[in-house]
Amino acid sequence: MSDVTLNINGITVRADEGATILTAAQDAGIYIPTLCHCPDVSSIGVCRLCLVRIENRRRLEPACRTVAEEGMVVVTDDPEIERLRRVILELILSDHDFNCLLCAKSGQCRLQELVNRIGFNEHRFNRLEHMAKDLPVDTSNPFFDFNPNKCVQCAICVRTCHEIVGNDAIDMSYRSYDLRVSTFANKPLKDSVCVSCGECMERCPVGALVPKKAEYPTREVKTTCSYCGVGCGLYLGVRGNTIVRARGDDESPVNKGNLCVRGRFGYNFVNSPDRLSLPLMRAYDDFTQPSSVVEVTEEGRPVTLPLVKREGKFVEITWDQAIKYVASSLAHYKGDEIAAISSARCTNEENYLFQKFTRSVLKTNNIDHCARL
Amino acid sequence: MAGLAASFGSGAMTNSINEISDAACIFAIGTNTTANHPIIGRQVTRAVQKGAKLIVVDPRRIPLCRMADIWLRLRPGTDMALLNGIMRVIIEENLMDTSFIEERCEDYDAFEASIMENDLATAENITGVPAQDIVRAARMFGSYIPATILYTLGITEHSHGTDNVRALANLTLLTGNIGIPSAGVNPLRGQNNVQGACDMGALPNVYTGYQKVENEKVRRKFEKAWNCKLSPSNGLTLTEMFESAREGKIKALYLKGEDPVVTDADTTFIEKAISHLELFVVQDIFLTETARLADVVLPAASFAEKDGTFTNTERRVQRVRKAIEPKGNSRPDWMIICDIAKSMGAKGFDFGSPQEVFEEMRCLTPSYGGITYERIEKSGLQWPCPDHEHPGTRYLYGERFNTPSGRAKFASIAYRPPAETTSHEYPFILITRRCAFHYHAVMTHKAEGFDELRSEEHVEIHPVDAATLEIRDGEVIKVTSRRGSIKAKTKITEIVPAGVVCMTFNFAETRTNILTSRALDPITKTPEFKVCAVKIEKEESAYLMKDRMRWGTGKS
Structure with missing residues (x-):
């Protein structure tokens, strides 16, 4: 594959042809903030946090949607970009639940990371009208909950369901401030065509889609799923003598990190009290x-x-x-x-x-x- | 598997899973891929998103139909007639790969003659698929390379399952879609290690790696390795075993990790057969319906509690690792077998670990010869892998087929109707299937959450049929076949065509397989799970009783 050479923040970077500025920068170890980018699905550039300046272009371009070209000169942060990012982040935060301590995603939340990286202007932020979203939490699915109040509308879940799973159980609905992820006719997930595979939950950058049982394993064991004949690579998370989590093995040539509902949530039969013990x-x-x-x-x-x-x-x-x-x-x-x-x-x-x-x-x-x- | 073995020389998926997404055309027949092999379903999704054509053949409107370019809704059990129709069009319109047929196949002329015997009108009459749709599908399949065929039990679980598979093999050979990446015939295997169990010789006619029991040279090799005399004649197949037990010829049965009382066809018969046994030993992780009938139940360890290997549907041998200690006092199956063997005074069962067992097996099995635990530490290897330098085989038959002549065989086969047909008394066809949220009858029910998604059986029935029988959605009905009857709730849906009802066998409470037929495929002895004639009756009294109990007491 032929390469292109471009300049990011004064550093010469080589990238594969067709790569975006974001991937080129990430591969070169240059940080560009982003909320809606997920390497597994296509980029849609909705969060606008990855805006960068490109020489000889009139406006700022989203790095995740702009293909790197030969000789491009890119600046990823200057005062104007920083200011813009802060405003964007403040707007996202203005209706977000601040109770981070009680959030299952705390510590792994992309939004927290962005606040730390970008920061926000407290004075300006406090003047914003904080309209708390008070939408009902969808707890209908037995394996994960969807809390629309914590959702940042990045649509990674929607793209995952469409592009990876091919199920289209969810999509963006309503308009402007009411924009939200919903199932067809806004039914609970359990009554929708959702197959409960949990791929969206795995990719949610914030605490909107979280597993019902979030126990952290003390160690992980690489193995093979025991359900169907596909033989997906699996990591079983173990705590004590109990399996508390399963996740797909990204390096497995079979499933490349993907799992279905049985593989991801079906490990619990091992822990069942009905298991036979003595002959x-x-x-x-x-x-x-x-x-x-x-x-x-x-x-x-x-x-x-x-x-x-x-x-x-x-x-x-x-x-x-x-x-x-x-x-x-x-x-x-x-x-x-x-x-x-x-x-x-x-x-x-x-x-x-x-x-x-x-x-x-x-x-x-x-x-x-x-x-x- | 026998069908593919007859055509190509061995029976397994010809390609790898991740080749599917690069196919130009996918022909999915008798497979509800997104529900039963979700990860492969996603490969199909990706292929379609990349522009591949998708032809779906299924009586039910499965989720794949939504993405399909062509969906052929055929009558259950008429696959053969449809495939022959498609092949006729391909031959007539000269879409076949003549040079491939000449260079790598044999028995073509007889095959062509057999295809030409029936015209499209016959195919339309038998299958219920409009002739123009058959032509469209044939043109589509014939004009894209690489084209891959995916199939599962919708093809094999028929009294003519082997014929169906051979017809699919014919279709691939006709269009030259084999021996290259992303093109071939791909049976998607149901259980995690059904491929491995076959490879390991857990079959009545072959030792490991499909080495024939009847072949004297092979038998000598195993006699020498195991240091004992071996029986030269083929054993009984699973379905024959139960018949033999019923007749009192088989007196003792040692069964591990299966639940035939729920999952086999005509379970009333199976239960009866088991009751005739003098000794019935079951080894399982749960007290299954079958284990309840046993004399001795031996508690086994689950996959998370032992080391070993599984071979997946694409022939990839992968490691299974022990994550936790066995629950309670259960023990891994390999230890139990070794202990029993040693207790019977047998030599050659002193294994310290599964790895030692694998080493012994590998030395006796050419196709596994180059696979070692060290080599599959990171990711698996696909057999055939004859030596330590061999990188494994992504797709089969690149050079030659595994037949004596090295050429693939065309099969001339005519359509046979399903063994059981509908009658005035039993007017509906019952199809059995698995649902997306459960896996067979036990495992997912023992894992929390899955029963919330789907807790009971539904009989899918078309609105027109429901209206004729005056059945409401959710009403409890009685489904009766010539072998037995069960009760279940209805679900009125257009997923099934009129005249067809559909049930899963995922619920031990509703044992669908009481209804199914034991009509067997003559070669593989696979029962016809997919077609069975039933009648539907209202369960008025039961329904009202339930209503009265709920509302009538004035309490609760």
Whole structure:
């Protein structure tokens, strides 16, 4: 790819042909403030914070929408640009919720960062009429909330839903001061065509779209999603011995950071209280030495009762007992009397072992799994 | 998979997932991609945004239809007739790739003759798709390269699923859309590791890497490696196993990580078959409906609690890593299997880690030969990858096909109607599907939040049918097939065509598969989940009872 050379703030910068001034500057380590830019989606230049001066152009141009040209001379901040940015920021802040301490996005909020970088004129800001938006928070989605009062109308969510997900569940609606992100007919998200994938939530620069459960993991483990056959790269966030978060792996060639609703929010089955803990066995079987046997309810939860052998009920047994029992019972059957069904949910290693076990120990080729279903 | 194997020599996605967005034309048939493979659905979206043509073939108005250039709403189970119609147009209008056919394919003449047997009017009659739409689709598919075909269970879950797949293979070969990036036939696999389970030889007729059980040389190799005698004859398929159990021939069944009582066709039969077993061992992470019928249930660890590898739908072998300790006293499946094997006195199950298992497997499997844990540490490798220098294979059949002659085979196949047809008594066709918010029957229901999005079954029914039967939206109705009946709420929608109703099998409370048919594809033994004749009856009394309970007591 051919390069172009341009001058930003007196520094010579090389950029790929077709790159915008913003990316050229970012690649060269030059900071240009922006609120509505997201590298994953197209630029629309609505926040106007990235305005830069280009030599021989009459007006300031948004860096995120202007393609870098050979020989361009760009200035990213001078007193006029700084003043403009401050005014823009003050207008955005004038109807924004200031309760940052209680905001889930605090510390990772792009707006906070911009206030720190750009600053604002307190005197002028205080003279603005602060019209608090008092719109209802949409808590209908089980995984994330949408608070329109914190929304800065950057439309990253709208572009994400259109360009990345292709779902078009949300769009900008109403006009001027009432401009807001909404679903079709302004219905709650749950009743819209939203697929709850959470891609918008991941990209929201402020606290407008935040997960319902925001727990920070203490470490992350790179793995592969266990739902469908796409095999998305996944980071599982772990805290204690519990999974508290999942996020897409940007480096995975499969999903490049994308996830669907199951991958992003569906990890919780791992933590389910209904998980089986000890081997279970039908009590009617003639089974001796029940050392630590407890009765379990139909839901599979152990009831701390002493053993009562009852027809057809499950009792918990130890692993040693279970392994011995299964091994000795399987040994009763020969070859074609046994069949084994493996699982498309288990790992390759487990499938390999299971077919090896079936073929070499159980002496039968009666092994299959659900591929044909 | 058997269909693709017969045409090309092996059965797997021919291309990579991220090649889809570069296709010039996408032919999506029998796949609700955006719901079931959302990330691939996004690739399709991207392709369309970049200007690709999209042809969607589905009786339901799925979300993809919104972006489609052409949507062919065919009658359920008539895919074969439609594809043959499309291919006839391609041949008639000379849109095929003659040099590709000559150089890389065989059996073309017989195929052409078989296609020419039926004219477009027949195709229109059978499928219900207007002839001019078939012509439009054929011209579109025939004039763009690279064109890719995406399909899933809408194609395979039929009593003629293999034929359907072979027809798709024919279509690709006819237009020369294979062996290059972004062009090919791509079955999108449902489960995370269904590709891997097949690759690993969890099938009755092959060892790892599709090495045939009946091949003596192969068998000797495995006998030597495993140090034991191996059975020379193919085993039973899953569907045959249950039939065999019903007849009392199979007496013991060891099942891990599946829930056939909810997900297999005609579940009443499956339950009956299980009740005939003398020993039924289930290994799972939850007490599933199937596990409830077991004699012994062994608690397994989930994917987050063990190391290993999954192979995804594009043949990419990727690492799974242990994030947390197994919950409760559950254990990883590989440990359980090894413990049972050792307890039975078997040698060759002393593995210390999944990596050691992988090493043994790799040495016996040519297509996995060059894949090691070290090489897939950062990102996966796509098989075939025969040696350590091999970079993996993005798309298949660039040079030759895996058939003995190296050429792909055209198949001459005629349309066969679905095994079960509607009758005066059972006038509706039932299609089963999965919904976007759930995954099969257990996992998502155990994860918080998903039941809020979708908590119960809906029977989708067309407004015209609903009006005829005087059914209101949300009313509880009784759906009856020749095998059983279930009750569920209706959802009146134009997503389904008139005469067709649609249900998911995601809810254990509403076991849709009580209704489905066990009519099998003769080669793959896949049941016909997608077409089954049903009747719909109002559940007046139940509905009123519920109303009365709510309003009548004067309390609550």
